[in-house]
Amino acid sequence: MTDAVIWTVILALGVGTFLIRFSFLGLIGTRPMPPLVLRLLRYTPVAVLPGLVAPLVVWPAATGGTLDPARLCAAAVALVVGLWTRSVIPAVLAGFATLYLGLWLTGAF
Amino acid sequence: MALATGKSAYLQGVRDGMPFLLVAVPFAALFGVSAVEAGLSIGQAMGFSVLVIAGASQFAALQMIVDNAGVALTLLAALAVNLRMAMYSASLVPYLGEAPLWKRACVSYLLFDQSYVAAVARYEADGTMRLRDRVAFFFGVATPIAPTWVLATLAGALLGARIPDAAALDFALPITFIAMVGPMLRTLAHVAAALVSVVVGLALVGLPSGTGLLIAAACAMAAGVIVEGKQT
Numbered sequence: 001m002t003d004a005v006i007w008t009v010i011l012a013l014g015v016g017t018f019l020i021r022f023s024f025l026g027l028i029g030t031r032p033m034p035p036l037v038l039r040l041l042r043y044t045p046v047a048v049l050p051g052l053v054a055p056l057v058v059w060p061a062a063t064g065g066t067l068d069p070a071r072l073c074a075a076a077v078a079l080v081v082g083l084w085t086r087s088v089i090p091a092v093l094a095g096f097a098t099l100y101l102g103l104w105l106t107g108a109f
Numbered sequence: 110m111a112l113a114t115g116k117s118a119y120l121q122g123v124r125d126g127m128p129f130l131l132v133a134v135p136f137a138a139l140f141g142v143s144a145v146e147a148g149l150s151i152g153q154a155m156g157f158s159v160l161v162i163a164g165a166s167q168f169a170a171l172q173m174i175v176d177n178a179g180v181a182l183t184l185l186a187a188l189a190v191n192l193r194m195a196m197y198s199a200s201l202v203p204y205l206g207e208a209p210l211w212k213r214a215c216v217s218y219l220l221f222d223q224s225y226v227a228a229v230a231r232y233e234a235d236g237t238m239r240l241r242d243r244v245a246f247f248f249g250v251a252t253p254i255a256p257t258w259v260l261a262t263l264a265g266a267l268l269g270a271r272i273p274d275a276a277a278l279d280f281a282l283p284i285t286f287i288a289m290v291g292p293m294l295r296t297l298a299h300v301a302a303a304l305v306s307v308v309v310g311l312a313l314v315g316l317p318s319g320t321g322l323l324i325a326a327a328c329a330m331a332a333g334v335i336v337e338g339k340q341t
Binding site: 001003005006007008009010011012013014016017018020021022023024025026028031033036037038039040041042043044045046047048049050051052053054055056057058059060061062071074075078079080081082083084085086087088089091092095096099100103 | 128129131132149150153156157160161162163165166170174177180183184187188191192193194195196197198199200201202203205206210213214216217218220222225226229277279280281282283284285286287288289290291292293294298299302303304305306307309310311314321322325326327329330331332333334337
């Protein structure tokens with residue numbers, strides 16, 4: 001793509017992304033939402049993030065899409081530590097520690 | 110007093126946003142590196158991080174540009190990745206819907222995974238929070254993250270290929286998102302939603318970028334509500 005085309009993509013993507021983010025906050029504003037919708041929305045984060053991450057864990061782009069034991073273990077440890085400590089930072093650190101240990105053990109370092 | 114609580118809510122937000130720098134820095138730096146490697150100028154890499162400010166979709170767009178996919182398909186793929194943010198937007202309406210329009214517009218610009226997750230976690234934990242404090246808290250969360258996102262992109266673009274592949278920064282995003290989900294699995298309904306999301310997400314991975322995720326998220330939200338209903 002040429003420079004001008006790439007800038008077109010950047011600008012259009014910026015505007016489009018803002019409109020997606022502004023959609024409900026901007027349009028609905030103070031109007032009340034039905035109770036069922038509110039209950040559905042409570043599960044938004046746990047409904048979106050796992051589905052977003054699962055393919056990245058099972059088929060990592062860095063290994064050309066083949067299952068990688070180091071990355072799989074790192075994901076499992078991050079989940080278990082997050083469940084156990086109920087906080088994000090220890091889970092991230094434990095996940096990265098496991099990833100580097102695994103990469104070192106499997107000789108990818 | 111009102112001013113004091115507004116300020117402390119903001120500072121609380123800054124504190125809650127800090128941990129996400131662990132993610133934002135490597136992820137944005139990786140984007141900067143990848144953008145320059147793909148042949149974009151430093152200005153274009155910065156344009157993405159300032160105007161789009163949504164990591165996953167920036168990578169999706171970059172991949173499509175590298176594949177020479179054309180403007181329409183590139184936009185479609187990258188916007189599909191961001192459709193989840195419409196759900197974030199909807200789920201914030203009960204908490205922030207009564208704020209002035211310009212504040213809602215600013216919140217929208219700063220609405221990414223991390224700010225959303227941190228804000229909803231706080232709003233759910235503290236039901237007595239006033240509207241003004243909720244807004245202040247949200248801006249607090251975004252304050253460390255957004256500038257760091259832009260600066261780390263610049264650092265990555267300038268450093269270019271000097272960051273070794275062995276650093277495995279590609280996995281910074283999955284690890285962080287998983288670390289964010291763990292503490293959210295408070296009830297059986299949340300666990301059911303997460304499991305359905307994973308299974309459907311994996312099953313539909315062949316669909317065009319982002320589409321499978323939307324279907325998976327819809328099924329998962331329904332699963333959460335159904336399991337919740339069975340328990341009460």
